[in-house]
Amino acid sequence: xxxxxxxxxxxxxxxxxxxxxxxxxxxxxxxxxxxxxxxxxxxxxxxxxxxxxxxxxxxxxxxxxxxxxxxxxxxxxxxxxxxxxxxxxxxxxxxxxxxxxxxxxxxxxxxxxxxxxxxxxxxxxxxxxxxxxxxxxxxxxxxxxxxxxxxxxxxxxxxxxxxxxxxxxxxxxxxxxxxxxxxxxxxxxxxxxxxxxxxxxxxxxxxxxxxxxxxxxxxxxxxxxxxxxxxxxxxxxxxxxxxxxxxxxxxxxxxxxxxxxxxxxxxxxxxxxxxxxxxxxxxxxxxxxxxxxxxxxxxxxxxxxxxxxxxxxxxxxxxxxxxxxxxxxxxxxxxxxxxxxxxxxxxxxxxxxxxxxxxxxxxxxxxxxxxxxxxxxxxxxxxxxxxxxxxxxxxxxxxxxxxxxxxxxxxxxxxxxxxxxxxxxxxxxxxxxxxxxxxxxxxxxxxxxxxxxxxxxxxxxxxxxxxxxxxxxxxxxxxxxxxxxxxxxxxxxxxxxxxxxxxxxxxxx
RNA sequence: GGUCCGUUCGUCUAACGGUUAGGACGCCAGGUUUUCAUCCUGGUAAUAGGGGUUCGAUUCCCCUACGGACUGCCA
Numbered sequence: 001x002x003x004x005x006x007x008x009x010x011x012x013x014x015x016x017x018x019x020x021x022x023x024x025x026x027x028x029x030x031x032x033x034x035x036x037x038x039x040x041x042x043x044x045x046x047x048x049x050x051x052x053x054x055x056x057x058x059x060x061x062x063x064x065x066x067x068x069x070x071x072x073x074x075x076x077x078x079x080x081x082x083x084x085x086x087x088x089x090x091x092x093x094x095x096x097x098x099x100x101x102x103x104x105x106x107x108x109x110x111x112x113x114x115x116x117x118x119x120x121x122x123x124x125x126x127x128x129x130x131x132x133x134x135x136x137x138x139x140x141x142x143x144x145x146x147x148x149x150x151x152x153x154x155x156x157x158x159x160x161x162x163x164x165x166x167x168x169x170x171x172x173x174x175x176x177x178x179x180x181x182x183x184x185x186x187x188x189x190x191x192x193x194x195x196x197x198x199x200x201x202x203x204x205x206x207x208x209x210x211x212x213x214x215x216x217x218x219x220x221x222x223x224x225x226x227x228x229x230x231x232x233x234x235x236x237x238x239x240x241x242x243x244x245x246x247x248x249x250x251x252x253x254x255x256x257x258x259x260x261x262x263x264x265x266x267x268x269x270x271x272x273x274x275x276x277x278x279x280x281x282x283x284x285x286x287x288x289x290x291x292x293x294x295x296x297x298x299x300x301x302x303x304x305x306x307x308x309x310x311x312x313x314x315x316x317x318x319x320x321x322x323x324x325x326x327x328x329x330x331x332x333x334x335x336x337x338x339x340x341x342x343x344x345x346x347x348x349x350x351x352x353x354x355x356x357x358x359x360x361x362x363x364x365x366x367x368x369x370x371x372x373x374x375x376x377x378x379x380x381x382x383x384x385x386x387x388x389x390x391x392x393x394x395x396x397x398x399x400x401x402x403x404x405x406x407x408x409x410x411x412x413x414x415x416x417x418x419x420x421x422x423x424x425x426x427x428x429x430x431x432x433x434x435x436x437x438x439x440x441x442x443x444x445x446x447x448x449x450x451x452x453x454x455x456x457x458x459x460x461x462x463x464x465x466x467x468x469x470x471x472x473x474x475x476x477x478x479x480x481x482x483x484x485x486x487x488x489x490x491x492x493x494x495x496x497x498x499x500x501x502x503x504x505x506x507x508x509x
Numbered sequence: 510g511g512u513c514c515g516u517u518c519g520u521c522u523a524a525c526g527g528u529u530a531g532g533a534c535g536c537c538a539g540g541u542u543u544u545c546a547u548c549c550u551g552g553u554a555a556u557a558g559g560g561g562u563u564c565g566a567u568u569c570c571c572c573u574a575c576g577g578a579c580u581g582c583c584a
Contacts, residue, residue, distance in 0.1 A: 011584045046583055111582075127510040128580060161582050179514070188512050188580095196582040203584050227513055227579040250515080251578070258576055303521095306533095310522060314532050333522080336577065340520050343534045353547080389547040400545085415544085450543095465543030476544040 004036025005217050008062075008069070009207065011043045012054035015278035015287065016061050018339070019222065019252040019261060022304045026249060027220050028067045029305070029327040036217070040072030041210060042083045045200045052281050061275040065297050066320055071214075079214045084206050091201035094209050094239060095162045095194055103238040104194060106160045107131075107141035108153055130190035133168055162195035164204075164235065172230040177218075177247040177329050184230040192231055204228065208235045211244060220247045220329065223336075224260075247329050250308050251336040261339055263287065271341040275300065294394030296355075299348040307337045317350065349392045360384040364397045371398075373405050382487055386479040400478055404487060407496060408474025411504060415476045419467045425501045427457075428471065431464070432497045441490050447482035471500035 008024040010016055016024075031038035040062070042055055059074050071077025081087055098104035109117070114131070117139065121129035129135070136143055141163070142150040154160065170186040194205040201209070211219060226248045236243035252261045255269055266273035266287060277289035290300050302318055310333075311318075311326040318326065352360065361380040368375050387401045434453050438445060454464050469481050472493065478484060485493050 009584090013584070043584065049583065107582095109582095114582085128512080130580080159582090163582095182513070184513070190580085193582045198582075200582090202582070207584090222578090223514070224578055224584090230513095248514085253577080255520080260578075306521065308521090312523070314523080316521095316533060335515050337522090338520060340534070343521065346534055349547095390545060392546090462543055467543095469544060473544095477546095478544075479546090481543055 004034040005215050006031050006220055007039045007041050007216055009041040009043050010058055013049045014051050014054055015274045016058050017273045021275055023222055024067050025304055029324055030329055032324040033327050037070040040069040042073050044085045045206050064291055065301055091205055091209055098238055104162050104164050105142045107163050108160050109140050132190045159197040161193045161197050163191040164194050166191055174229040174233050178332055208232055212241045216244050218245045223248045223251050253336045253338045255339050295348050296351045299351040303344045303347040308333050345392050352391050353388055357381040357385045363394050367398045386483040403473040412475035415470050420504055425505050428497050432494050443482045443486035446485045472496050
């Protein structure tokens with residue numbers, strides 16, 4: 001068997017959304033699984049839809065996800081260039097081959113004329129007006145024009161496109177790894193434009209030419225391409241090339257209702273649909289990203305892998321290496337998957353709990369840096385150790401631990417109401433004295449001391465612990481009180497107790 | 510409208526034609542507990558409908574319903 005070669009071929013018209021990332025991921029996994037190559041090709045044949053930054057965004061997204069490619073834009077390779085706009089000169093040649101073999105023809109119809117044709121047919125009751133066997137005879141093209149007239153128009157520089165000539169009466173079959181045999185009658189296909197008047201090929205031509213030239217063995221792409229797959233099969237045949245194997249992936253659906261997940265759903269439903277944050281260069285509109293929202297790439301990938309695929313076992317947690325090992329295209333489902341934000345969080349929470357304290361602390365330190373706080377690495381690690389299980393998304397790291405880095409400026413009113421009693425100051429001072437006397441200030445020791453104090457004074461556990469928590473963090477959240485005290489240290493703990501007494505004492509009478 | 514694709518708990522899904530239809534997320538209840546979590550235990554909940562084929566259909570076939578994609582000189 002030949003070496004497996006697959007590609008991810010996005011068009012740089014904006015940020016890559018998670019459906020695209022999943023397509024890239026499955027291609028990557030498939031290539032790795034079979035010891036083949038994965039390439040990134042940029043399909044920028046539509047000059048009018050160029051969006052600055054989109055290509056860099058795609059590359060950065062793949063990098064963040066850990067989806068490395070062997071050939072492609074940015075890394076080069078034996079089939080360079082990998083940007084279709086830079087391969088422009090290539091495509092005309094193949095369009096000409098099709099013309100010369102009678103499989104394609106020139107067409108000179110203007111956009112207005114095309115529109116008029118559609119209107120005309122609609123008026124005649126034709127549901128789907130197409131440029132096809134039914135209509136091509138009444139349009140302006142090299143089929144209806146004389147050879148001389150066609151030459152004349154071509155030579156005079158009149159704009160033209162090249163259209164494929166769809167065969168009259170034929171069943172065209174696409175063999176799809178996921179869906180089996182899909183058959184479409186040629187009369188349902190239209191004479192698609194292969195080569196545009198601006199000198200660029202359309203997707204249909206460019207993707208066939210490039211896949212052939214780049215020796216692509218398997219085309220793994222979204223289901224939205226299934227309807228045009230017969231056209232592609234036809235093109236391979238016309239060009240005398242062996243077609244790659246096809247696998248059309250089911251769509252990613254929006255979490256509520258139905259329909260393809262789209263850009264707008266994220267902001268509407270409060271979860272990212274993009275791997276990285278994206279700022280639209282034209283409107284300056286910002287769309288949130290998984291990275292900036294505090295997801296770990298490992299969690300993001302694991303979650304994405306399971307949207308449409310499963311290993312057939314009950315294992316759900318997979319590293320990229322394990323995914324490579326377990327992946328098979330045959331186990332990809334047929335039906336679309338609704339994206340579930342809750343499950344995404346669960347994966348992230350899981351991966352955060354799996355991280356070492358030190359690894360997690362690098363994220364904490366990043367957050368601290370942004371806030372202009374510098375922190376000792378081992379201290380940050382300790383904070384992570386006692387905070388981690390409360391962290392679902394990375395920003396929770398700060399939400400659950402900020403009081404280790406800056407003292408509370410105010411106290412949650414509801415908590416004060418509930419726990420701050422007239423006798424509290426005296427009690428806290430007693431407890432402070434006991435704490436002050438402690439030789440061992442480990443969390444275990446502190447816990448023993450505080451509990452003994454509560455017991456000896458016949459106090460309520462909840463009452464004391466919650467009050468203590470209040471004065472130390474300013475509210476009712478965070479890790480265990482003993483762990484907080486131990487990490488804060490004796491001096492700081494005593495200071496916060498005293499400070500709270502100063503500011504809360506008058507208030508609660 | 511047409512063409513194509515699809516349909517198992519709310520969601521992601523498992524089940525050589527033979528299982529009490531399994532797991533996970535969520536949710537609910539209980540336990541642990543100083544907040545919130547974690548953790549543990551238990552529970553809720555599904556084969557879209559109708560016909561076939563078969564000793565036996567979630568599984569194979571047909572129809573219906575529903576959903577989706579596509580229907581550009583966009584990819």
